[in-house]
Amino acid sequence: GQSLEQPSEVTAVEGAIVQINCTYQTSGFYGLSWYQQHDGGAPTFLSYNALDGLEETGRFSSFLSRSDSYGYLLLQELQMKDSASYFCASSGGGADGLTFGKGTHLIIQP
Amino acid sequence: NAGVTQTPKFQVLKTGQSMTLQCAQDMNHEYMSWYRQDPGMGLRLIHYSVGAGITDQGEVPNGYNVSRSTTEDFPLRLLSAAPSQTSVYFCATSGLAGVNEQFFGPGTRLTVL
Numbered sequence: 001g002q003s004l005e006q007p008s009e010v011t012a013v014e015g016a017i018v019q020i021n022c023t024y025q026t027s028g029f030y031g032l033s034w035y036q037q038h039d040g041g042a043p044t045f046l047s048y049n050a051l052d053g054l055e056e057t058g059r060f061s062s063f064l065s066r067s068d069s070y071g072y073l074l075l076q077e078l079q080m081k082d083s084a085s086y087f088c089a090s091s092g093g094g095a096d097g098l099t100f101g102k103g104t105h106l107i108i109q110p
Numbered sequence: 111n112a113g114v115t116q117t118p119k120f121q122v123l124k125t126g127q128s129m130t131l132q133c134a135q136d137m138n139h140e141y142m143s144w145y146r147q148d149p150g151m152g153l154r155l156i157h158y159s160v161g162a163g164i165t166d167q168g169e170v171p172n173g174y175n176v177s178r179s180t181t182e183d184f185p186l187r188l189l190s191a192a193p194s195q196t197s198v199y200f201c202a203t204s205g206l207a208g209v210n211e212q213f214f215g216p217g218t219r220l221t222v223l
Binding site: 033 | 168
């Protein structure tokens, strides 16, 4: 089985940088994904780390350390539209889908 | 392209009623799945399919049935609705990038009274 832990809520200021952490315990692990979900909307894919290190996609970056069973999502130059819930998720390598963390609600203050 | 579509958007059922949630995709993806999302619980996998004619159970399959007769469609059936099945249901697909990059439909908000 797999379980992923992330903070329930994070608050940051517009224009700043925020990091959302995710720790995992898995019996099999092939990588860490991140999804964004606005209130009332569907989850949308942000990034995937199969290997240790940093992946950068515009203002968003994601990091993975397999030795520490840890990853994070880094959001830079925060905008009000970044207010959403962010989920980390992992797969066991097979085709059986993703296990999601419970999500981090990001609140951005002006 | 419509991507992943789900119908209905909202549904209210009485305990014991049955219904089918529809999911269709025009992305030619082999993998399709159903998740439910409850407050504070994240998304949990109900059933998934790796191709037409193949389905398997996820983390929370009890009370739900699926079938996959075509690549495009993956309906989710509630056989006898219970209040515990009140939730938001999302259908998702993934292609060659694998299950780590999934495309979600807009969701169906189901209330069971």
